Amino acid sequence: MKISYDDILIKLYGILNEMLEDAPELDENTDLLADLGLDSLAVMRLVEVVEDEFDLAVPLNILADVKTIKDFSEQLQKMLEEK
């Protein structure tokens, strides 16, 4: 499935803005935990929404390498390319 990195970013911004009541200004370097304060339950909710948005099954083990929105977008791009 072809989808650009920028399109993934835009979708992620949209999802996070919808999830968070008072989302700060988001950019690629926004840290999901430190800047957005996502706890483990919120991260699981985010994964579920992302799975539905991109029609993916997202393995939780990739989250070990995900700190920022950029990290997450890159992981998603990789998974979508392999699909």
Added chain:
Amino acid sequence: MAFFDKLRPLAEARQRLAEQGVDSIYVVMDEILSATEAIINGRRSILVGTNNYLGLTFDPACIEASCKAAREEGTGTTGSRMANGTLSGHVALEKELAAFYNQKEAMAFSTGFVANLGMLSSLMGRGDVILLDADCHASIYDGCRLSGADFVRFRHNDAAHMGERLRRLGDRAANTLIVVEGIYSMFGDQAALKEIVAVKKKYGAFLMVDEAHSLGVLGAHGRGCAEEAGVENEVDFIVGTFSKSLASIGGFCVSNHPELELIRYASRPYIFTASSSPSAIASTREALKIVQHRPQLRQQLWDNANQLYRGLQELGFAMGPEPSPVISVRFKEAEKAFSCWQGLLKEGVYTNLVLPPATPDGGSLLRCSVSAAHTSEQISRIIAAFTTVSR
């Protein structure tokens, strides 16, 4: 970051508990009086949080078997199954487990946690996929991590959600292992195994069921949720523990796949752990006989569970979804759960306090586990104690 800084959040959480008057998260049982009573803080207390479903911890036959094994075979094996730690009792227990479950193969592990860790980490590897229920036990999550496989979770007990993920996995679905529990340890609800099996078959995936809380509790012969749901032939691996209904310590896996025997040569948590002590193996074997020969214990357990569930429900508590030997009272605020838990201890009732992040939904729980050994009068006293602390 200094070396111990990573532990600071734990220190802060413990400090918050200390400010509420708790200097330890552990309750010390000063003296165990029976399967259902202990002295805690100098007070005679009813135990309703010990997973002792059939109440066999003080069964005379189990105790005698355990003592005899210790006298004849010693207090420990001092070695792993692959070295000097396989005694005739370990082999006999594996045969008895295989016969009990009508499966060809069985492996005994040193604990239930190690059974999940040992099975998942050796059965699955890089490139494989594990699909697990969101509410699975920590040992399953840790087994997934240790395996190196991709692990994807699905919404708790939601077979459709699970199927959607299998569809998205495409060709990988056929080599996916689905992992669920028979009875879930937090809310006491049963796996929707019929629905899960139907989806599993559609995609050709494999299924592992952890019967830790359902062995001895469900099914006409006490084999667990798979027996209760009539889907035993569709389950590829059953894992479980000796530390609940069987009132000992240890874990196991049974399967009709002959490849289970090969896991012995691959499973590091199996190979590099000392095997269960002769006394633990002996009491487990005795308890397994009791599960098969005293079905009235199961009936008594369910009578008690229904009495407690109904009693607490009538008090207006938020509960788990169905009557079960695991009965959880749910609280939104940890402080309220904590004060009720302390109040119950003062009333002479021991329950499990479960706080986030250990809970699935971010709430807090007072978890009760009912025993066949509870008397109806004890259950009434537990309900009365809940009445007092909820005022």
